[in-house]
Amino acid sequence: MMLFHFTPFLVSMALYSAPKSSTVVGFEISNLAKINRGVIDNMNNRRSISALFASLHDGPKQAKHHVTDIQQTDEQESHDPHLQQHQQQSLYNTIQRQRTDIENHNQHQLQHHRRIDVQQYNQKQSPLVMSLHKENKDAPHSHLVIDHLAHPTSPLIDHQVQIHEERLLQQDRQEFKEEKSHVLTLEEISPIYQFTNKKGHLKVVNLYGLYNLFIILITMPFWLLSMEVLQRLGDAIEGFDDDRSKFDYSGKIWCRTYLRLVDSYPEIAGDVSRLKDKTEGGYGGACLFVANHASFLDIAVLCTVLDPVFKFIAKDSLAKFPGVGKQLVAGEHVLIDRTDKRSQLRSFKQAISYLQNGIPIMAFPEGARSPDGRLMAFKPGLFSMAVKAKVPIVPLSIANTHAVMPSLGLLSVQSGRGKLRVYVHDPIEVDGKSEEEISSEVRKALLSELPRDQQPLE
Numbered sequence: 442m443m444l445f446h447f448t449p450f451l452v453s454m455a456l457y458s459a460p461k462s463s464t465v466v467g468f469e470i471s472n473l474a475k476i477n478r479g480v481i482d483n484m485n486n487r488r489s490i491s492a493l494f495a496s497l498h499d500g501p502k503q504a505k506h507h508v509t510d511i512q513q514t515d516e517q518e519s520h521d522p523h524l525q526q527h528q529q530q531s532l533y534n535t536i537q538r539q540r541t542d543i544e545n546h547n548q549h550q551l552q553h554h555r556r557i558d559v560q561q562y563n564q565k566q567s568p569l570v571m572s573l574h575k576e577n578k579d580a581p582h583s584h585l586v587i588d589h590l591a592h593p594t595s596p597l598i599d600h601q602v603q604i605h606e607e608r609l610l611q612q613d614r615q616e617f618k619e620e621k622s623h624v625l626t627l628e629e630i631s632p633i634y635q636f637t638n639k640k641g642h643l644k645v646v647n648l649y650g651l652y653n654l655f656i657i658l659i660t661m662p663f664w665l666l667s668m669e670v671l672q673r674l675g676d677a678i679e680g681f682d683d684d685r686s687k688f689d690y691s692g693k694i695w696c697r698t699y700l701r702l703v704d705s706y707p708e709i710a711g712d713v714s715r716l717k718d719k720t721e722g723g724y725g726g727a728c729l730f731v732a733n734h735a736s737f738l739d740i741a742v743l744c745t746v747l748d749p750v751f752k753f754i755a756k757d758s759l760a761k762f763p764g765v766g767k768q769l770v771a772g773e774h775v776l777i778d779r780t781d782k783r784s785q786l787r788s789f790k791q792a793i794s795y796l797q798n799g800i801p802i803m804a805f806p807e808g809a810r811s812p813d814g815r816l817m818a819f820k821p822g823l824f825s826m827a828v829k830a831k832v833p834i835v836p837l838s839i840a841n842t843h844a845v846m847p848s849l850g851l852l853s854v855q856s857g858r859g860k861l862r863v864y865v866h867d868p869i870e871v872d873g874k875s876e877e878e879i880s881s882e883v884r885k886a887l888l889s890e891l892p893r894d895q896q897p898l899e
Contacts (some may be wrong), residue, residue: 705857815842
């Protein structure tokens with residue numbers, strides 16, 4: 442009976458840890474330029490304000506229906522030239538304010554969102570035109586202003602805006618790759634305790650690491666309890682959790698909760714929406730996820746991105762770790778004993794079986810954690826799984842986990858806010874390609890979104 446008292450808490454954790462969506466805002470540069478040029482022409486020719494909006498929004502076929510109204514408007518406004526000049530100046534000031542707001546907003550967006558999803562942007566409406574429409578609803582001849590919601594932008598405008606945003610993406614990508622390294626020196630880490638492990642490697646713990654340990658000790662009991670309950674239900678009730686997806690989701694909830702509580706939830710970029718799409722072209726079906734491996738923190742970070750059920754390919758030595766070991770073993774993930782060739786062959790067949798049954802596989806092609814965070818050479822044989830199962834490969838670039846939880850850190854040594862980042866790349870098809878060609882494409886994709894200090898040394 443005691444077990445059911447934890448259900449509300451686990452549900453709350455799931456809701457709290459759900460990733461927050463971000464809205465990408467775009468502006469139609471072409472419309473702004475047309476309005477600005479129209480204002481200048483209007484001031485020179487002393488045309489009516491209504492004629493300006495009619496020429497902007499109405500095509501040649503619709504413009505003739507407004508000629509009579511425009512002529513009547515010109516006759517009325519010609520008796521009051523001061524009113525006409527005031528309206529012209531008012532609109533010009535409005536446009537100038539809009540341009541200033543756009544520049545300030547774009548600078549704010551570049552600081553807080555390193556990636557602008559162009560596909561999502563094309564689905565949004567322009568706040569500039571919407572604001573102009575709102576401001577002019579009560580103006581004279583407001584019937585001449587076309588509702589932007591009822592009349593979507595033209596393909597030419599969308600194409601021009603897309604080119605502009607892609608240019609910003611390229612500039613931001615270059616700035617990201619050239620930014621200063623987040624790796625701390627031993628002095629900057631300020632360890633309060635350090636020791637040498639059995640392999641002779643230095644391990645340190647600082648105050649931030651102690652805070653991480655405190656969060657782990659508080660939250661892990663709930664994770665262990667939820668796994669125990671879900672494992673027993675899955676074993677007792679046929680069809681309840683055959684693929685262990687419910688069991689595995691308890692680990693995803695814990696990872697997301699832990700990263701939020703220690704202020705290290707990563708930024709997620711790329712076409713993330715396709716991860717839940719099970720239709721053709723989506724990632725929700727069978728595929729091979731691959732990522733660079735620079736830190737023990739990579740596993741928790743990946744659990745914030747990969748929502749569908751998937752199985753890790755991991756070393757069997759991880760089974761000894763508390764929490765993680767139970768999740769891998771009871772979740773029926775693919776564990777490899779590198780010293781036993783029979784075990785490797787058995788794991789290879791198990792992974793292919795998962796792929797053929799529609800369950801994605803997550804693997805690190807380097808085969809081990811990079812000691813300095815730089816991308817290492819790939820181990821052979823991994824990509825042959827995708828070829829044999831005829832599934833695409835989806836690369837995931839993980840940035841700066843080596844700085845937050847370096848190899849010398851027993852736990853994390855600094856917050857991951859503004860540092861940790863995962864980029865979801867487009868899928869790589871494997872049909873008709875050799876393993877060397879696939880490896881080259883995957884490596885190129887991963888490197889394209891890694892910072893400078895994670896690039897291999899030439």
